[in-house]
Amino acid sequence: MANSFTCNIVSAEASIFSGTVEQVIASGVMGDLGVLPGHAPLLTELQPGPVRVIYDGGAEENFYVTGGFMEVQPDVVTILADAASRASDLNEAAAEEARQQALKAFNDKSSELDYTRAAAELAEAVAQLRTIQQLRKKAGKG
Amino acid sequence: MAAAKEIRTQIGSIKNTQKITSAMEMVAASKMRKAQDLMRASQPYAKQIRNVVGHLANANPEYRHDYMVERSEVKRVGYIVVSTDRGLCGGLNHNLFKALLKEAVSWKQQGVEQDFCALGAKASTFFRNYGGNLVAAKSGLGEAPTVEGLIGSIKVMLEAYDEGRLDRLYVVHNEFVNTMTQKPVVRQLLPLSPDMGADAEQDDENARPGSWDYLYEPDAKALLDSLLVRFIESQVYQAVVENGACEQAARMIAMKSATDNAGGLIDDLEMVYNKARQAAITQEISEIVGGAAAV
Numbered sequence: 001m002a003n004s005f006t007c008n009i010v011s012a013e014a015s016i017f018s019g020t021v022e023q024v025i026a027s028g029v030m031g032d033l034g035v036l037p038g039h040a041p042l043l044t045e046l047q048p049g050p051v052r053v054i055y056d057g058g059a060e061e062n063f064y065v066t067g068g069f070m071e072v073q074p075d076v077v078t079i080l081a082d083a084a085s086r087a088s089d090l091n092e093a094a095a096e097e098a099r100q101q102a103l104k105a106f107n108d109k110s111s112e113l114d115y116t117r118a119a120a121e122l123a124e125a126v127a128q129l130r131t132i133q134q135l136r137k138k139a140g141k142g
Numbered sequence: 143m144a145a146a147k148e149i150r151t152q153i154g155s156i157k158n159t160q161k162i163t164s165a166m167e168m169v170a171a172s173k174m175r176k177a178q179d180l181m182r183a184s185q186p187y188a189k190q191i192r193n194v195v196g197h198l199a200n201a202n203p204e205y206r207h208d209y210m211v212e213r214s215e216v217k218r219v220g221y222i223v224v225s226t227d228r229g230l231c232g233g234l235n236h237n238l239f240k241a242l243l244k245e246a247v248s249w250k251q252q253g254v255e256q257d258f259c260a261l262g263a264k265a266s267t268f269f270r271n272y273g274g275n276l277v278a279a280k281s282g283l284g285e286a287p288t289v290e291g292l293i294g295s296i297k298v299m300l301e302a303y304d305e306g307r308l309d310r311l312y313v314v315h316n317e318f319v320n321t322m323t324q325k326p327v328v329r330q331l332l333p334l335s336p337d338m339g340a341d342a343e344q345d346d347e348n349a350r351p352g353s354w355d356y357l358y359e360p361d362a363k364a365l366l367d368s369l370l371v372r373f374i375e376s377q378v379y380q381a382v383v384e385n386g387a388c389e390q391a392a393r394m395i396a397m398k399s400a401t402d403n404a405g406g407l408i409d410d411l412e413m414v415y416n417k418a419r420q421a422a423i424t425q426e427i428s429e430i431v432g433g434a435a436a437v
Contacts, residue, residue, distance in 0.1 A: 008190060012289065012376070015186035030359045041201070043194075044359035045368065069369055071194045071356075078190050080372075 004056050005037045006076045009063060011084040016063060017053065024077050025052040026070055027127075035072055042072040048127035050087060050134055051079060062087030064131045066124055092132045099125035146422065149415040153408055160404035166230070167397035173285060174321070174390035180286065181318065181380075181387045188380040195373050198366075199334050203355050205362035209370045212333050213309045218255045220277075220299050220308040221246075222331075223269075224315035224381050225262035226389040227281055232396035234316060234324060234388060235264045239272075241326035242314050246274070257308060259299050261292070261382060277302065287382045289375055296378055300371065303332055311374075315381035316388035322395065324388040329381075331374055 007024050009017040025034045027049035035042075051063040065081035102122035106115070199210060223242060225235050246256055258274045260266045263281035270276075278298040283291055302308045311332040316324045358365050 008186075010186040010190050012184060012187050012379075014183050028359050040357055041197075041354060042357040042359070043198075043365055043369070045365055069194070069365075069372070071197070073197065078194055080187065080191050080194065 003037055005074075007053055007079070008076070009051065009053075009065075009079040009081060009084055011065075011068075011081045013083070016081070016084045016086070017061075019053075020056065021053045022056050023052075023054040024079075025050075025054075026065075026079065027051075028070065035077055038074050039072050039077075041074070042070075044070050044072075046070055046079070046081070048124045050127070050131035051084075052134075062131060062135050064090055064128060066127075087131050087135050090128055090132050092129070095125055095128035095132060099129060101125075146415055146418045149411055149418065153411045153415065156404050156408050156411070160401055160408070163397045163400040163404065167394055167401060170390045170394035170397060174387065174394055177285065177383070177387040177390045178318075181383045184376075184380055184383055188376050191373050191376050195334060195370070198356070198369075201355050203362060203366075205366065207363075207366040207370060208304065209332050209366075210334050216254055216309045218257065218308050219249055219310040219312065220257045220259065220302060221328075222259045222261065222296070222299060222311070222313045222378060222381075223265045224313065224378075224385045225260065225265035225268070226385070227263045227283065228389075229264065230396060231389050231393040234392040235268070237324075238314060238316055238326040239265075239268050241328060243272075245312075245314075245328050257299075257302065259295050261295060261378075262385075283382060283386075285386065287379070287386065289379050292378055292382060293375065296375055300374060313378055313381050315385045316392075318384050318387045318391065321391045324392055329377075331377060334370075 004020045004022050007017065007019060007021045008015070023034055023036055025032060027033075027047055028044040029047050030044070033044070046065055046068050048066045049064070051065055052060055053063070054060040064085050064087050065079065066083045068079060068081035068084075071078045071080070099122065102118055102125050106118045106122055203210075221242065223238070225238060229235075249256055256274060257277045258265075258269055259278040260269055260276055261280050262283065266276070266279045266281055269279075278295040280292065280295045299308065299311055303311055310330065312328050313331050314326070314328050317327045319325055356362075
């Protein structure tokens with residue numbers, strides 16, 4: 001039994017990551033899930049949030065996706081993200097600002113705003129912040 | 143010398159045209175590079191989602207989505223026709239419509255009706271003349287088409303499929319083989335066929351048809367609904383960006399040959415002009431000589 005598998009992360013615009021990994025941790029709509037080699041076939045929708053891939057030997061890398069789908073086969077994991085980026089490229093200030101703005105738009109009862117859209121924007125900004133915080137926590141530890 | 147002057151003006155006007163076509167060639171060449179980048183950038187996603195859907199078609203799901211079931215009777219088929227917005231790109235659109243018509247005629251002979259969705263201004267014009275049943279049209283996609291711009295037209299076709307007004311859905315576009323060659327292709331989108339992902343997964347031992355199923359989160363229906371719609375959107379988007387790359391490549395070639403032809407034409411005309419000039423000079427000399435002899 002091989003103890004690693006292939007992971008592909010693609011977004012609509014580009015291929016973000018492709019490589020051999022030991023574990024993938026993503027945030028599905030039903031909660032976070034970790035995938036190890038030999039996982040049963042699974043299809044799930046992803047919510048905005050971090051995706052962590054752990055390489056052979058424990059080194060890991062963080063990505064951020066804005067939602068999408070994840071397909072799990074025993075020896076390959078495919079993440080079809082709506083948009084994805086490496087977590088280190090995220091900008092905390094921008095994410096925080098986006099959160100504030102989304103929150104304001106959400107609370108602004110007078111505006112003719114699409115509430116589902118505002119909620120989605122808010123969720124996205126919060127997820128970005130969550131990714132950044134996770135990254136920072138790890139940096140502090142290591 | 144009247145004839146010589148006329149030829150001069152003609153050469154001048156052809157030279158102007160040549161300048162325009164050679165500028166257009168250079169513009170198309172630089173746009174082609176961008177269009178190709180765009181096409182390459184979205185390829186991984188299109189390929190991976192095709193893989194996933196290919197796996198799905200090979201699986202034995204508890205829930206069979208409507209898009210995955212072959213309908214027993216085909217009464218009406220839909221075509222999403224991807225064309226360019228502008229002309230001057232050689233036979234690109236013409237070849238595409240010819241390929242489409244061949245299909246359409248063979249369906250007609252079987253008594254199957256057709257609906258069309260035109261993406262790009264040239265396709266709309268074509269259907270206005272040809273008289274097909276056009277149900278959706280979208281033009282002015284520009285050089286950087288977005289999925290958002292296409293969703294509306296795609297939705298019209300998918301809804302028609304959902305309601306049973308269409309039994310098959312195809313996408314018709316040009317395939318970018320290389321800069322010199324573009325090939326019109328007609329590809330089936332719906333219902334999904336199990337061999338759809340076949341080209342991409344020959345080395346994949348996961349293709350164990352019919353014996354397994356996915357775990358679905360949250361549940362099969364909701365997930366497949368959004369996944370399959372996303373799949374169709376990505377395939378149509380891919381077709382549009384690929385067609386965009388084809389357009390620029392075809393325009394570049396067409397303009398290159400126009401520039402070359404203009405050069406040939408100018409050479410010919412210059413030859414004629416020189417002959418006319420020579421003849422006029424010879425005539426003048428012989429007139430002078432004749433006149434001198436008479437005195």
